[in-house]
Amino acid sequence: MENKGFYNEILTEHNIRPEFKHDLEDADIVLEGVNPSCGDDIFLKLKMDGDVITDGAFIGDGCAISQASADIMLGMVIGKNKDEALAMGEIFMKMIKGEATDEEIDSLEEASALKDIAHMPARVKCAVLGWRTLKEAMGGRE
Numbered sequence: 001m002e003n004k005g006f007y008n009e010i011l012t013e014h015n016i017r018p019e020f021k022h023d024l025e026d027a028d029i030v031l032e033g034v035n036p037s038c039g040d041d042i043f044l045k046l047k048m049d050g051d052v053i054t055d056g057a058f059i060g061d062g063c064a065i066s067q068a069s070a071d072i073m074l075g076m077v078i079g080k081n082k083d084e085a086l087a088m089g090e091i092f093m094k095m096i097k098g099e100a101t102d103e104e105i106d107s108l109e110e111a112s113a114l115k116d117i118a119h120m121p122a123r124v125k126c127a128v129l130g131w132r133t134l135k136e137a138m139g140g141r142e
């Protein structure tokens, strides 16, 4: 909790200057992720080389948490293979449920900025939207 200001800064930064919020031509996978309870609506776009995510981006609209979370996620999964990306997603889901260990939270780097969402049930669907869409895009189901 003592780092709350720092975490908010990370989220704000990803909202003001998202690195991956743009169109991606020739994406191999395009999948829409919707969170009706908040109005978040994104299109996740991924380029794949076999199992490896070589590039990614998203477009769409939504609240600050959904947009920051998707932007942070893309920074983490680009360059990773499908299994690695899904494993990160699992840890992220655990963190959001308040079940992750400190070590697991640390491994999420910038995404750990969203750990306090575990105490804000109304925002959980916003925080996991990008990750949920990624999982679906990778062929997994909830």
Ligand code: ZN
Binding pocket: 035, 038, 039, 040, 062, 063, 064, 065, 066, 125, 126
């Ligand atoms: Zn939202």
